[in-house]
Amino acid sequence: MKIDISQKLPRDFYLNDTLTVARDLLGKIFVRKTDETILAAKIVETEAYIGAVDESAHSYNGKTKRNEVMFREGGHLYVYFTYGMYYCANVVTEAEGTGNAALLRAMEPLEGVDLFAQNRFGKTELSEKEKINLLNGPAKICMAFGIDKEKNGVDLLGDEIFILDAPPVKKSEITVSERIGISKSKELPWRFYLANSKFISRR
């Protein structure tokens, strides 16, 4: 696959309404580039977190040292540590100070599968089940891409981690549901995924 950085999503994409950005991220290509390697995957599942009204958002009770990046201008990467062992990555949305983001929940591997496999399982010969399991969860994405607290706050308009545009996904291919793994504001239908993807975190 050719990585064409002229296709990088512009700042304006991230400044839109959070639910719109979360939905429109489906089908886009998440990329991490280093000197030696390119890792790329298609986003197939996201969730929106909106601080002002959403009790489950980290930003609900205002800015803290942990969630400071969520309050930056849209287009930054918010990485947090949870359960004592995992990282999860979000795309910050809307204007500076709003405290909103879209959680990256699942992706389909495109480029750099051997490195994804090495980072996740310590080997490159994978079973069919392991291939499906490379990126089908928020913490798995961070393991496979090698994303940790060092990447918290990275600007997605930079050259290391960014998202490439792709043709819009048909509305009929998108399923909307309640979010996963939260205990508050469960009823909000803010999870978006590609209904026909094999790489969704949970059915």
Add this chain to the structure above:
DNA sequence: ATCAAGATTACCT
């Protein structure tokens, strides 16, 4: 100062 919860995953039966 203390402590419960946590935007999860892997492995068990």
Add this chain to the structure above:
DNA sequence: GGTAATCTTGATA
């Protein structure tokens, strides 16, 4: 289906 692992954060039970 169920639960252990593991530790930072932030509210103060």
